[in-house]
Amino acid sequence: MAFKYFDKWSVDDIAIKDPGLKQYIRLEPGMVLHGGGRHSHKQFGKADVPIVERLINKIMRSGPGVSKLGGKAIRSAKACGKKYKGYNIVRKSFGIVEKQTNKNPVQVLVDAIQNSAPREETTRISYGGISYYIAVDSAPQRRLDIALKNLAAGSFAASFSNKKSIEKCLAEELIMGANNDMKSFAVARKGEIERIARGAR
Numbered sequence: 001m002a003f004k005y006f007d008k009w010s011v012d013d014i015a016i017k018d019p020g021l022k023q024y025i026r027l028e029p030g031m032v033l034h035g036g037g038r039h040s041h042k043q044f045g046k047a048d049v050p051i052v053e054r055l056i057n058k059i060m061r062s063g064p065g066v067s068k069l070g071g072k073a074i075r076s077a078k079a080c081g082k083k084y085k086g087y088n089i090v091r092k093s094f095g096i097v098e099k100q101t102n103k104n105p106v107q108v109l110v111d112a113i114q115n116s117a118p119r120e121e122t123t124r125i126s127y128g129g130i131s132y133y134i135a136v137d138s139a140p141q142r143r144l145d146i147a148l149k150n151l152a153a154g155s156f157a158a159s160f161s162n163k164k165s166i167e168k169c170l171a172e173e174l175i176m177g178a179n180n181d182m183k184s185f186a187v188a189r190k191g192e193i194e195r196i197a198r199g200a201r
Helices: 051-059 081-100 107-116 140-161 168-178 185-201
Strands: 065-068 072-075 118-125 130-137
Touching: 051 072, 051 081, 051 107, 051 140, 065 185, 072 168, 081 168, 107 118, 107 140, 118 185, 140 168, 140 185, 168 185
Parallel strands: none
Antiparallel strands: 065 072, 118 130
């Protein structure tokens, strides 16, 4: 028996165009979207966690109060440690995505990840007491982590001090990310990271 995300959305026709991310995006959902951290004891075990559950885990941002990311304030305690709340946020946002785009929201999520995963970053090198930055290629696993982090962060940044619900903000972030729209926080961050890396070559 093939399970569906939230008993609604199948993954049979989902296409992943990015060959680097293909082996790290696990589409097949389990019976429940709650792994209980079983993957945490195995290196790179998160590659076996369904992609929607990983988004839910990113929605459960850690830390109290308000934090800063990319110059924007983020209400980080909104779903901190609350798995069921994160589950409902993603489920409702997927419904909004389907209503606005008439597409499978899992495909929209995958497209948003592909468009917001940076291919190049900078790293700091120290040599003879002098530190400088050089451009390096991003590993596929890290690209996926950064994309999910920025999609969640952009949603919280948009909902902070705003009448819009976090569900609607997440849906808008996913749609803009899937369309490669620079208004998306995640897509804009990708462009910024790659632009800095180009300058450090």
